[in-house]
Amino acid sequence: MFSGLFLLAGLALLLINYVVVNETVPDGTGIVSEVVSGEAGAPPPEMYDQVVPAPRDSGQFTTKVARTAVETFRTSTMRQLLIASGIALVGAAAIAALLGWLTARRALRPVHTITATARRLGAESLDRRINLDGPQDELKELADTFDGMLDRLAAAFEGQRRFVANASHELRTPLAVQRTLIEVAMADPTASPELLRLGQHLLHTNERSERLIEGLLVLARSDQGLVSQGPVRLDEVVASVLRSTGGMAAEQGVTVVSRLEPRLVFGDQVLLERLVTNLVHNALHHNEPGGSVVVEVGDQPALTVTNTGAVVPADVVPGLFEPFRRLDRSRRAGRDGAGLGLSIVRSVTRAHRGVVSAEPNLGGGLRITVHLPGLHRALSPASAPAETLGV
Incomplete structure (x- = not known):
């Protein structure tokens, strides 16, 4: 110009x-x-x-x-x-x-400094500041305004972290007490059949409330970013989740097939385990007797979960990642959970700077892929053999 x-x-x-x-x-x-x-x-x-x-x-x-x-x-x-x-x-x-x-x-050098700082910012790195030196011109005023905004954001995120930590304890404790009281009342030999039926219903409601609160807390935690990070073997996390869900797969009459290659990612192991658990549970719950679930771990995509089941319209797939969104609202809430499973998956994936997507299968069911940035370190070249769980 x-x-x-x-x-x-x-x-x-x-x-x-x-x-x-x-x-x-x-x-x-x-x-x-x-x-x-x-x-x-x-x-x-x-x-x-x-x-x-x-x-x-x-x-x-x-x-x-x-x-x-x-x-x-x-x-x-x-x-x-x-x-x-x-x-x-x-x-x-x-x-x-x-x-x-x-x-x-x-x-324009200060503008590049501001841009570089903004790119490095995240929920887990709000302590970064520009601290621009120079005359009191428009760029210095812009940098100082940006630093002030970061101070306010850091204070807001810190307040949210404290709220989540306190809510995690304050909300779980009364539910645990209620569950204990119900179980004690049901264990009484003199309890009438009506009391036992009421106790079963209350336990079911209590369990659903616990799942809802746990899902909300995990969603809030993942939206805040990664507090603790480190190298995580994604294939080992998936194998552990599949072992723990073997009984559920057998109960549902679903065959689970895993194809796991060594894959190292950098992130929070607890959140990654929750991501895998939600995907596997979602694939099992929204399946059909005699159906199958295929779980794959590789380079890119890092994780793929494919399940059979009812035909899913393509136009409703993006909305499944929204909180409290279910494909079929006529299904029992106790079976479908709180509608936070895929929302947590998306939030955890974003916290790990990844991308999650879903597409319907031609014969029914969904294919969900998770792309995660990996650590390029030497792993064992041998891939884990395919393993079949369930019926």
């Missing part, structure tokens, strides 16, 4: 100079008339050889030669003026472009 504006200004100046010089330098007719009439004194030296040697009685010829010489001189002068001015303009434009680039780079 600076160079373009300078070039336009230079072109305007060149045109003005050309017009001024063109109007100032006299043409051949005028100057020859002055020379012949003796009003202008002696002719210019460059025309002397063409004007003077002519005989005195051939004035018309002398005037013609002088006029031609002056016109040639004038044309040559204007042409040289254009060439020299054009070269000077191009050179000045190049210098202006270089100086403009250096000046803009120096002036």
Whole structure:
């Protein structure tokens, strides 16, 4: 922009100079008339050889030669003026472009600092600040405003962390007490059948409340970012989850097939285990007797969970990752849970700087893929063999 504006200004100046010089330098007719009439004194030296040697009685010829010489001189002068001015303009434009680039780079350096700091920010790294030094100009004011905003965000996230930690204890404790009281009442030999049925219903409600609170707490924790991070073997986490869900798969009549390759990621093992657990439970719950679940761990995508089941319309798949969103609201709430499973999966994936997506299978069910950035470290080249669980 600076160079373009300078070039336009230079072109305007060149045109003005050309017009001024063109109007100032006299043409051949005028100057020859002055020379012949003796009003202008002696002719210019460059025309002397063409004007003077002519005989005195051939004035018309002398005037013609002088006029031609002056016109040639004038044309040559204007042409040289254009060439020299054009070269000077191009050179000045190049210098202006270089100086403009250096000046803009120096002036915008604080903007790059602000941008780099903003890119490194996350819920787990809100302690970063720009702390821009320099004069109190607009960029310094912008950087200070950005630092102030980060201070407010850090205070808000810290308050939310404390709330989640306190809520985790305050909400679980009364539910655990209620469950204990119900179980004690049901263990009484004198309890009537009506009391036992009521106790079973209360236990079921209590269990669902615990799952709901646990899901909300995990969702809030994952939305805050990763507090503790480290290398995690994703394939080992998946294998552990599949072993713990073997009984559920057998009860549902679903075959679980795993294809696990060594995969190392950087993140929170507890949250990653919750991610895998939610995906596997979702694949088992929304399946059919005699169906299957295929769990794969590889490079990219890092995790893939494919299950059979009812046909899922493609237009409703994106909404399944929203909180409290279920595919079929007529299903029993006790079986489907609180509707937070895939929401937690998406939140945990984002906290690990990954991407989760889902697509319906042609024969029914879903295929959910999770892309996670990995650690490029040497792992065992041997892949775990395929393992079949369930019926």
